[in-house]
Amino acid sequence: MSFQCEHLSKSFALRGGFVQALEDITFRVGEREFVSIVGPSGCGKSTLLKLIAGLLRPSAGSVVLTAASDDERPASALVFQEHGLFPWMTVLENVAFGLEARGVGRAERHERAMAFIASVGLAPFAHAFPHQLSVGMRQRVGIGRAFVTDPRLLLLDEPLGSLDAQTRFLLQEELLKLWTRSRSAVVYVTHDIEEAVLLGDRVLVLTGRPGRIQGEITVPLGRPRKLEYAVDERVSAIKWQIWGMLEEEARRSLALASREPLPAEEGAVP
Amino acid sequence: MSAPPDRRRLGAGVWPAVFVVAVLLALWELWARAAASASILFPAPSVVGAVILRQGRNGELFRTTGATLLRLASGFVLGGVPALLLGLAMGFSPRVRAAVDPLVAAAHAIPKIAVLPILMILLGLGEAPKIAVVAAAAFFPLLISTMAGVRQISPLHFEVAHAYGASAPRVFWRVLVPGSLPQILSGVRLAFNAALLITVALEIVAARNGLGATIWLAWQTMRVEELYASLAVTSLLGVGFNGVLALVGRRLVPWHATPEI
Numbered sequence: 001m002s003f004q005c006e007h008l009s010k011s012f013a014l015r016g017g018f019v020q021a022l023e024d025i026t027f028r029v030g031e032r033e034f035v036s037i038v039g040p041s042g043c044g045k046s047t048l049l050k051l052i053a054g055l056l057r058p059s060a061g062s063v064v065l066t067a068a069s070d071d072e073r074p075a076s077a078l079v080f081q082e083h084g085l086f087p088w089m090t091v092l093e094n095v096a097f098g099l100e101a102r103g104v105g106r107a108e109r110h111e112r113a114m115a116f117i118a119s120v121g122l123a124p125f126a127h128a129f130p131h132q133l134s135v136g137m138r139q140r141v142g143i144g145r146a147f148v149t150d151p152r153l154l155l156l157d158e159p160l161g162s163l164d165a166q167t168r169f170l171l172q173e174e175l176l177k178l179w180t181r182s183r184s185a186v187v188y189v190t191h192d193i194e195e196a197v198l199l200g201d202r203v204l205v206l207t208g209r210p211g212r213i214q215g216e217i218t219v220p221l222g223r224p225r226k227l228e229y230a231v232d233e234r235v236s237a238i239k240w241q242i243w244g245m246l247e248e249e250a251r252r253s254l255a256l257a258s259r260e261p262l263p264a265e266e267g268a269v270p
Numbered sequence: 271m272s273a274p275p276d277r278r279r280l281g282a283g284v285w286p287a288v289f290v291v292a293v294l295l296a297l298w299e300l301w302a303r304a305a306a307s308a309s310i311l312f313p314a315p316s317v318v319g320a321v322i323l324r325q326g327r328n329g330e331l332f333r334t335t336g337a338t339l340l341r342l343a344s345g346f347v348l349g350g351v352p353a354l355l356l357g358l359a360m361g362f363s364p365r366v367r368a369a370v371d372p373l374v375a376a377a378h379a380i381p382k383i384a385v386l387p388i389l390m391i392l393l394g395l396g397e398a399p400k401i402a403v404v405a406a407a408a409f410f411p412l413l414i415s416t417m418a419g420v421r422q423i424s425p426l427h428f429e430v431a432h433a434y435g436a437s438a439p440r441v442f443w444r445v446l447v448p449g450s451l452p453q454i455l456s457g458v459r460l461a462f463n464a465a466l467l468i469t470v471a472l473e474i475v476a477a478r479n480g481l482g483a484t485i486w487l488a489w490q491t492m493r494v495e496e497l498y499a500s501l502a503v504t505s506l507l508g509v510g511f512n513g514v515l516a517l518v519g520r521r522l523v524p525w526h527a528t529p530e531i
Contacts, residue, residue, distance in 0.1 A: 053433055055429065055432065055433055074435070077433075077434070078433045080426065080429075080430060080433075084426060084430050086427060086430070086444070086445070086448075086449075087525050088448035088449065088451070088523075088525045089444075089448075089525075097430075097431075097434060097436075097444075098434045100436075100440070100444075101431065101434040101435050101436035101437075101440060102434070102435060129524065129525040130525075131525065145434075149434070
């Protein structure tokens with residue numbers, strides 16, 4: 001499998017004009033690779049994932065995903081930010097939904113979903129509804145819904161953004177374990193520089209308005225990743241390097257934000 | 271896992287209400303017995319209860335209530351099913367909504383009973399015009415609730431279904447219907463109450479049987495306790511249906527921490 005974005009651009013019509021969300025994005029993701037994309041809020045990260053998932057059409061450029069012709073796995077699966085679960089479905093039904101949508105029979109999809117649910121310790125909650133779960137549990141269910149479809153490319157949109165630091169730490173570790181056992185390549189979007197470095201094989205740094213790839217950093221850490229890497233000197237050095245790429249823009253948008261509201265927050269883009 | 275607290279809440283909800291009703295009936299009873307003049311217009315609950323029991327024994331109660339329920343149920347189904355379908359369509363499609371909404375607003379404002387004479391000319395003097403009026407009364411509350419129910423579903427849920435490649439029928443059954451079900455159920459409740467009101471009202475005006483007709487006949491012949499008996503039965507129909515609907519709601523909408531109906 002290989003996946004490639006070529007000169008991808010996206011603009012939206014807004015208030016009679018156009019807003020350029022992404023400009024000339026080119027990168028590739030190799031077999032079973034974990035690529036992090038880090039950038040400030042509003043830089044078009046979510047838009048990029050939606051383009052890759054096929055939920056939006058690019059204004060220019062293309063998304064190419066090649067695979068063996070006998071590969072029946074779905075091309076991609078998207079893990080949404082919080083509130084992506086269906087409140088009217090149980091944990092089991094939510095996790096199985098991706099399979100259900102692909103027409104997998106009831107018995108098989110429940111079996112595969114239950115296997116995932118058990119593997120992340122949620123078995124006692126299989127028949128609970130999302131409102132009965134903690135935020136961390138809900139996000140694991142959302143991640144599970146994508147994982148069980150066994151996609152070639154797994155797309156995650158700040159999946160741990162709403163969690164407290166401790167839970168986030170544990171779920172990062174769990175996510176890496178799940179990915180190690182799976183066959184999927186990952187594109188992981190986050191605004192957290194450290195998270196991007198700790199999880200990814202490579203980090204793409206995106207700057208905003210319009211979103212462009214500012215730089216690409218290969219992370220020299222081995223696998224499996226351990227929590228101790230958080231205090232590793234190499235990680236600190238890379239974090240500092242990435243901050244160098246983002247600092248100027250962060251300061252500019254802060255100054256801008258104090259004067260006028262930005263035209264479109266990332267979430268508000270249709 | 272939420273069943274036990276729900277059951278406790280149901281019990282806690284019912285008994286205070288039973289207590290309040292019992293106290294009010296007891297006070298009414300005492301007052302009606304103490305003041306003879308009051309009992310002409312406000313007969314004691316025991317007297318009204320005796321009338322209901324007598325009507326129950328001679329079968330009149332069931333004939334009367336049955337006639338009303340038949341009109342109510344026919345009208346409810348006849349108006350409710352199209353309301354549900356059109357409400358889903360209007361909620362889902364801005365185009366359908368834009369086309370139909372002004373018409374709905376205009377037709378909703380017309381007192382349904384006012385068109386009864388026209389319908390009687392069109393449909394004859396039998397049951398058809400009455401059922402049509404009940405259907406119209408049930409139609410609008412359910413239509414508006416269903417439309418609102420669909421519209422409050424988060425666009426994110428449609429996006430998720432789309433992202434996983436769900437087919438249109440699957441989006442309908444797994445997102446659209448369950449997502450709007452809480453509001454649909456409260457719409458069913460509103461529609462039932464509207465239909466019950468209009469059924470009794472039109473029976474007063476234009477029917478020879480049913481609770482409304484009995485109420486009117488009792489009033490004209492000054493048999494006040496029979497009037498109250500029919501009012502009490504009408505009221506019990508409302509209580510009974512709303513109770514059943516609350517139970518059904520708990521079953522159909524178990525994901526709602528606090529059911530809206």
